[in-house]
Amino acid sequence: DTGVSQNPRHKITKRGQNVTFRCDPISEHNRLYWYRQTLGQGPEFLTYFQNEAQLEKSRLLSDRFSAERPKGSFSTLEIQRTEQGDSAMYLCASSSRGGLSGANVLTFGAGSRLTVL
Amino acid sequence: GQQLNQSPQSMFIQEGEDVSMNCTSSSIFNTWLWYKQDPGEGPVLLIALYKAGELTSNGRLTAQFGITRKDSFLNISASIPSDVGIYFCAGRIQGAQKLVFGQGTRLTINP
Numbered sequence: 001d002t003g004v005s006q007n008p009r010h011k012i013t014k015r016g017q018n019v020t021f022r023c024d025p026i027s028e029h030n031r032l033y034w035y036r037q038t039l040g041q042g043p044e045f046l047t048y049f050q051n052e053a054q055l056e057k058s059r060l061l062s063d064r065f066s067a068e069r070p071k072g073s074f075s076t077l078e079i080q081r082t083e084q085g086d087s088a089m090y091l092c093a094s095s096s097r098g099g100l101s102g103a104n105v106l107t108f109g110a111g112s113r114l115t116v117l
Numbered sequence: 118g119q120q121l122n123q124s125p126q127s128m129f130i131q132e133g134e135d136v137s138m139n140c141t142s143s144s145i146f147n148t149w150l151w152y153k154q155d156p157g158e159g160p161v162l163l164i165a166l167y168k169a170g171e172l173t174s175n176g177r178l179t180a181q182f183g184i185t186r187k188d189s190f191l192n193i194s195a196s197i198p199s200d201v202g203i204y205f206c207a208g209r210i211q212g213a214q215k216l217v218f219g220q221g222t223r224l225t226i227n228p
Contacts, residue, residue: 004159031214033214033215033216040220040221041220041221042121042123042205042207042218042219042220042221043160043205043216043218044218045215045216045217048214048215050214055214056214056215091159091160093159104148104209104214105150105162105165106150106162106207106216107162108152108159108160108161109159110157110158110159111157111158111159113157
């Protein structure tokens, strides 16, 4: 399978617990993105990596959120002390740096849906 | 920050009808993308546009990159039941890596 893989697909947790999501991008892609999507809205940018470097973080990414991509391959997104407002679909996408045709087109995974009770 | 206004928010059409939706921005974009999202899945790329005025087709789908670089349009001809879903426009400003998404257009088709 050469797509973007996300795990777990669904996570139900109690408020205050920590959760971690994993994303495995397309193997030849050096850029990896995290987005959050709430019901009825478009995806909102959280952060992005080029290889292992985290190059941009949104103001949406509070201190309770941390993302890593230690070896420039898979990435994890951890949410500490979850709140009900964190309930959302967390989408991962990857892209490659290429020529004009197909340049930097994001390929998304199926997402990890978080429900905080 | 950049915002995309996508319209209409929802459409209810008969099978076989043509569909048009659009997206406008307050900023100039150098890339426009159109994605479709099915329930419980991630967005899937439909069409990518890279030049102002560009008109690109993918089967029954046609998208255009507006001349002002602040808008884009997606048309679907002869709709079929599998076209049901949420369509998102997304754009990127010069020098940026992230995509900014519209709010989506939910398409419902009556058989």
